[in-house]
Amino acid sequence: MTTDTTTKDATPGATPAETVLDARGVTMRFGGLTAVRNVNLTVNSGEIVGLIGPNGAGKTTFFNCLTGLYIPTEGEVRYKGQVLPPKSFKVTAAGIARTFQNIRLFANMTVLENVLVGRHTRTKEGLWSALLRGPGFHKAEAASRARAMELLEFVGLAEKAELLSRNLPYGEQRKLEIARALASEPGLLLLDEPTAGMNPQETRATEELVFAIRDKGIAVLVIEHDMRFIFNLCDRVAVLVQGEKLVEGDSATVQGDERVVAAYLGEPFEDAPGQDEVAEVEAAEANAEPTKDTAPGAPGKENDR
Numbered sequence: 001m002t003t004d005t006t007t008k009d010a011t012p013g014a015t016p017a018e019t020v021l022d023a024r025g026v027t028m029r030f031g032g033l034t035a036v037r038n039v040n041l042t043v044n045s046g047e048i049v050g051l052i053g054p055n056g057a058g059k060t061t062f063f064n065c066l067t068g069l070y071i072p073t074e075g076e077v078r079y080k081g082q083v084l085p086p087k088s089f090k091v092t093a094a095g096i097a098r099t100f101q102n103i104r105l106f107a108n109m110t111v112l113e114n115v116l117v118g119r120h121t122r123t124k125e126g127l128w129s130a131l132l133r134g135p136g137f138h139k140a141e142a143a144s145r146a147r148a149m150e151l152l153e154f155v156g157l158a159e160k161a162e163l164l165s166r167n168l169p170y171g172e173q174r175k176l177e178i179a180r181a182l183a184s185e186p187g188l189l190l191l192d193e194p195t196a197g198m199n200p201q202e203t204r205a206t207e208e209l210v211f212a213i214r215d216k217g218i219a220v221l222v223i224e225h226d227m228r229f230i231f232n233l234c235d236r237v238a239v240l241v242q243g244e245k246l247v248e249g250d251s252a253t254v255q256g257d258e259r260v261v262a263a264y265l266g267e268p269f270e271d272a273p274g275q276d277e278v279a280e281v282e283a284a285e286a287n288a289e290p291t292k293d294t295a296p297g298a299p300g301k302e303n304d305r
């Protein structure tokens with residue numbers, strides 16, 4: 001496997017892994033269609049796990065079962081040993097955050113406000129406190145803003161805090177979604193196609209961002225169709241085909257599995273980037289102007305949802 005990233009290996013002497021996510025026998029039926037069938041999957045602390053498979057394989061449905069959007073027809077999902085309640089906000093409060101395949105930002109709110117919305121499960125100030133706006137409220141609000149700015153700094157959007165989110169270019173909207181998810185202080189982050197629509201340079205930056213998130217002690221489960229991204233990034237990869245887990249293993253095992261090649265990859269995966277792609281990334285990096293604000297009116301394709 002080819003990767004220039006040095007952060008993939010776990011830190012020597014790190015504390016033993018804890019099972020963060022434990023999904024057992026998860027099945028989801030929609031009428032006569034079984035979208036997910038008897039899937040077991042664990043994610044341990046310190047891990048980045050990939051979930052791949054053809055279109056319609058059940059990946060997003062499985063994510064929805066993990067996050068309380070769907071109540072699985074059968075099976076159980078535990079987070080750090082506790083069975084998760086079947087409500088999204090309770091799952092978020094328990095410690096699982098996610099991003100969506102189709103960007104779901106508040107288009108007419110600023111970048112900072114979008115992150116502040118993500119903090120609501122972690123703020124203790126209630127309705128009365130907010131209405132009365134006493135000293136407790138102002139202190140909590142200042143702390144929330146400081147944390148939100150820290151997260152924007154972390155994803156590289158601090159300078160754009162006051163822009164409307166709809167005025168960010170597509171790749172930055174995806175980063176903002178990640179910052180908003182991190183605002184709930186999760187122990188596990190689920191990313192649904194985080195590089196969809198990105199150019200190779202943005203994809204590479206996202207790879208680095210996911211490593212940095214893992215290095216902060218947050219486990220990551222990621223759905224993605226970009227196989228170079230997945231095989232560079234993940235400690236373990238599970239392959240779903242027609243709702244069932246076909247194979248699970250490290251990148252080399254999955255890439256070399258004939259069933260995965262037949263059902264999904266189509267041909268053995270070539271992990272060395274092609275010359276054209278290397279040239280494209282290098283040219284983009286050479287021309288990058290990090291401080292220049294991007295043109296407004298280039299929103300993500302579905303940011304108004």
Ligand SMILES: Nc1ncnc2c1ncn2[C@@H]1O[C@H](COP(=O)(O)OP(=O)(O)OP(=O)(O)O)[C@@H](O)[C@H]1O
Nearest residue numbers: 030033035053054055056057058059060061062101
């Ligand atoms: N709410 C729903 N009601 C009925 N069928 C659904 C529903 N959600 C998903 N499905 C079906 O379940 C199957 C799995 O869909 P899902 O979106 O989970 O696949 P996926 O692996 O995420 O695909 P993609 O890679 O294209 O996003 C598909 O046949 C889909 O049409």
